[in-house]
Amino acid sequence: MSNTKIIPVGPYHPLQEEPELFKLYCEGEIVKDIKWETGYNHRGIEKLAESKTFDQVFFLVERICGICSTSHPFAFANAMEEIAGVDIPNRAKYIRSIIGELERIHSHLLWVGLAGHFLGYNTVFMWAWKYREPILDLFEMITGNRNSYAMFKVGGVRRDIPMALIPEVRKAMDGFKPKLDLLIGAVMDDPVIHARTKGVGVLTHQDIIQFAAVGPTARASGVDIDVRRDDPYAAYDMVDWKVIVTGEGDVFAKAYVRLLEMVESVSIIEQCLDGLEKEPEGDTEVKVKNIPEGMGTGRAEAPRGEVFHFVVTDGGYGPVRHKIRAPSYVNIATFKKSCIGQTISDATISLAAVDPCYCCTERMAVAVDQRTGNMLYSGEDLLKLSHMKTEEIRKKQ
Amino acid sequence: MLDTNTFIASTRQKFGPSILNVEVKSETRATLSIEPKVLLNISNFLYSYLNFRFIIASAMHTRRGFEIYYHFSNDPAGLVLNLHVVLPEDKPEIESLANTFDGANWIEREMHELFGITFLNHPEPEPLLSEGNWALGVYPYRKDGKELKKE
Numbered sequence: 379m380s381n382t383k384i385i386p387v388g389p390y391h392p393l394q395e396e397p398e399l400f401k402l403y404c405e406g407e408i409v410k411d412i413k414w415e416t417g418y419n420h421r422g423i424e425k426l427a428e429s430k431t432f433d434q435v436f437f438l439v440e441r442i443c444g445i446c447s448t449s450h451p452f453a454f455a456n457a458m459e460e461i462a463g464v465d466i467p468n469r470a471k472y473i474r475s476i477i478g479e480l481e482r483i484h485s486h487l488l489w490v491g492l493a494g495h496f497l498g499y500n501t502v503f504m505w506a507w508k509y510r511e512p513i514l515d516l517f518e519m520i521t522g523n524r525n526s527y528a529m530f531k532v533g534g535v536r537r538d539i540p541m542a543l544i545p546e547v548r549k550a551m552d553g554f555k556p557k558l559d560l561l562i563g564a565v566m567d568d569p570v571i572h573a574r575t576k577g578v579g580v581l582t583h584q585d586i587i588q589f590a591a592v593g594p595t596a597r598a599s600g601v602d603i604d605v606r607r608d609d610p611y612a613a614y615d616m617v618d619w620k621v622i623v624t625g626e627g628d629v630f631a632k633a634y635v636r637l638l639e640m641v642e643s644v645s646i647i648e649q650c651l652d653g654l655e656k657e658p659e660g661d662t663e664v665k666v667k668n669i670p671e672g673m674g675t676g677r678a679e680a681p682r683g684e685v686f687h688f689v690v691t692d693g694g695y696g697p698v699r700h701k702i703r704a705p706s707y708v709n710i711a712t713f714k715k716s717c718i719g720q721t722i723s724d725a726t727i728s729l730a731a732v733d734p735c736y737c738c739t740e741r742m743a744v745a746v747d748q749r750t751g752n753m754l755y756s757g758e759d760l761l762k763l764s765h766m767k768t769e770e771i772r773k774k775q
Numbered sequence: 776m777l778d779t780n781t782f783i784a785s786t787r788q789k790f791g792p793s794i795l796n797v798e799v800k801s802e803t804r805a806t807l808s809i810e811p812k813v814l815l816n817i818s819n820f821l822y823s824y825l826n827f828r829f830i831i832a833s834a835m836h837t838r839r840g841f842e843i844y845y846h847f848s849n850d851p852a853g854l855v856l857n858l859h860v861v862l863p864e865d866k867p868e869i870e871s872l873a874n875t876f877d878g879a880n881w882i883e884r885e886m887h888e889l890f891g892i893t894f895l896n897h898p899e900p901e902p903l904l905s906e907g908n909w910a911l912g913v914y915p916y917r918k919d920g921k922e923l924k925k926e
Contacts, residue, residue, distance in 0.1 A: 417904040425916060460804070590829045590878025602850075603828070609803055609853035675804060675846065675855045688833045688844065701833035701844075708831075708878055 381405050385722060387729075389418055400713075400729065407721045412713055427700035432458060432532060432669055435697065439687075440526050442704065445488060448481045449680030450702065451530035453687040456611050457676025458532045461691055462666050468613070469657035470534035472650040475613040476547075477521070477529050478678070479643040479650075483554075484513040485681035486636040489733045490565065493633060496730045497574050502565065509557045516550045519543065534663025541659055544651050551644055558644065562637045575629035579716040579728030582627055589712045593683020593705050594635045595732045599627035605679040617649040629731040636733075669693070680705055682733050706734045779805050779854050782825060790817055796859075806844070806857040814845070814860055815870045821847050822876060827856065829878045834886045836918045840864040841892055845872070862892065871897040889916040 388399040397418035403411040423442055427435050439450035452474065459466065487510040494502025514524045520539055521527035529535050539547070565571055581591070586601045596603055604621040606614040622638045624631045671693040678685045683705030690699040709732040716728045779802055786807065787794055796808035809817060821827040830846040845858040862869060871894040872879040883894040884903035891914040894900070902909075909915075 420904065422915075460801075587828070588877050590876060608850045609855070675857070677855070684830070684848075686830050686846065688831075688846065690835065699833065699835045701831065703831035703882075707881065711877060711881060714877075 409717050409720050409725050412717050431695045445485050446680045447526045448477050449678050449685045452678035453676040453685040455530045457674035457687045457689040460674035461672045462669050466534050467661045469661045471613040472653045473535045476647050476650045479646045482643045482681045483640050484510050486640050496727045533666040538662045578629045578724045579731050580627045581716050585715045590708045591712050595709045597623045598631035598635045600625035605677045605684045617646050619646050629727055632731045710734050803853045808859040811860045811869050818872050829876050832882050834890045838923050841867045867892040870895050
């Protein structure tokens, strides 16, 4: 192993939007092993949730991830409604599904753009992000925010989509469809993208089962799982749609799954709008006064895969324990399989192919000394440490 | 397609005396309380023979000690099956599942760092989150006596 060189990618790297460190152990151009260090983004969300009321937790979990900011409240609402044993009105179900699917579209477009960027193909990046913009405008119109929509509550949704707004949403969807077709055509038929992504970063069916991977990463390797269909919630069992599955397991297959999923999402949104028109305006929630003692598991299919929330309550105002499993937590571990044996230049796109989201993955922790109750590192201490480190580096030079 | 009751019946048939309690909440949610020593065998059985997928494990610090819920999913049936174990507070130790499926590797390391639960025979027992920067023997998610009394 004397020829092995370590190529570090991160923790802060121009290509990455979030801090993480990959150490690629390379011999020549070939990646022989990979190790990663995480933990740059700890926020203590699970512990924080225990000190909040149920209503506040929605806003907290919404801030776990900036991109799929609705999937966590979605799963949390499912868990809470399981504990409380309530069934929400159809109108609220449709609205929840519309928000969920719009989010899938904007998240997948973001990924397609970034994938193009990782390949050094910035035209795709520009296009995909340009088409994403009207979707975000639509979010602003419906919810008031481009991101972190604050739409969910136990028993329903916070805001209605008024009947007058439905034609506007339809118009935006009609405007988006030809652009999506164009994008799908451009990505599927492009020889450069084929050359860079086919046969690259392959994950087999067995790898997916072994690493318990979920979402488009699993579906691109022929593992036919989707919580929306398997354990239906919101309006997904009231509309007609199909799960996109393909078997190749390479980066191209993952792009294929994500692109076609957007088409399904548009179809789901349109059917939900049809449903919305039949339901009385304003019927968006059932009042839930008390949350009884119990435990609930909530699942939701985020753009990256299954989000899992496990909530334990004791009849009080907030959760006693709140465990959150974001999809990237299990998907990132597949790097161990997908990157080894690849060249360094292919490793970047293999890493990007699972659409890793670190702010979802790292939700922990402020360390507190149990005896004294003091934090082991306060903000000031960290600042001091950082200054000391800078001084040390200066002295060495 | 198999349903929840069939799954539980076949697990019970194989591990009967070690299953302490069965709670079926709905068609798609069930919890089996089991003895810690059979965890590895039951997980293997669920994973290899009944095609369950490991989702995640949740640890809790309660008055009974350390409780861990191992969440498994059977996707064709839409079922979430929880395996529930209680570990004594003075010696929280349990066999690692990471040798059976890699999906359990990270969460066990995380639970070790946050709760101080020891996972025996873990293939990669290094810190996951703290990179060795945290104080040794301090576990941030453990509760102190006051908090536990409140429950």
